[in-house]
Amino acid sequence: MHYFVFLAAFISLSxxxxxxRQMFRGQAKPNKVSWLLWSVAPTIAAIAAFSEGVTLAVLPVFMAGFSTLIVFVFSFVCKGAYWDIRRFDLICGAVSLLALIFWYLTKQADIAIIFSILSDFLACLPTFAKAWKYPETEHVSPYASGIFSAFTSFLAISHWNFASVAFPAYLFLINIALSVAIEHRRFIPRRKEVK
Known part of the structure; x- marks a missing residue:
């Protein structure tokens, strides 16, 4: 079963x-606040889980941070791939950073994971709002692969505890939510405007 974790890491990177590639084609416009914080929070959660003895099951969580860092870095290289940052984005980003600071002050692994989840969730809100209103600015592939990647963590868990389960469960649910936000117009027709 452990080989699924490596497959998930490869899929996450892919x-x-x-x-x-979608950014360079103008088909995806990442929110830089979300993607930056998405690279930080999972990395902290992975380090915290590893410090609690979680080993291979933490790889999908780490890859969630590493793969989003790649997108964040390329958002500066690809000139047309950006989303205007609004006050809502900055507020979510600031609260997200505060969550990480609170974790740093407590120095406890489970609290680190809780605050990493909170931070990641708050970082998600700007992209979720953008994906719901303007789904054409997002591409579903990283979120769909995130669902599979998070699921593989459960296959590799040897000791079921908060440190090994919390962040993968969160990633599983949040990636489903983001995928639905992007793809919802395929299933829910837009209302015609009344003239």
């Missing part, structure tokens, strides 16, 4: 590369 999805990031696919998203970057």
């Amino acid at each position: 999805a990031a590369v696919s998203y970057v």
Whole structure:
């Protein structure tokens, strides 16, 4: 079962590369606040889980941070791939950073994971809002692969505890939510405007 974790890591990396290609084609416009914080929070959660003895099951969480870092870096290289940052984005980013600071002050692994989840969720809000209103600015591949990647963590868990389960469960749910936000117009027709 552990080989699924390596497959998930490869898929996560492939999805990031696919998203970057969509950026260069003008088909994806990442929110830099979300993508920066998405690279930080999972990395902290992975380090915290590793410090609690979680080993291979933490690889998908680490890859969630690493693959989003790739997208964040390329968002500066690809001139047309950006999303205007608004006050809402900055507020979510600031609260997200505060969550990480609170974790740093506590120095406890489970609290680190809780605050990493909170930070990641708050970082997600600007992209979720953008994807719901303007789904054409997003590409579903990194989120769909995130669902699979998070699921593989459960296959590799040897000791079921908060440190091993919390962040993968969160990633599983949040990637489903983001995928639905991007793809919802395929299933829910837009209302025609009344003239």
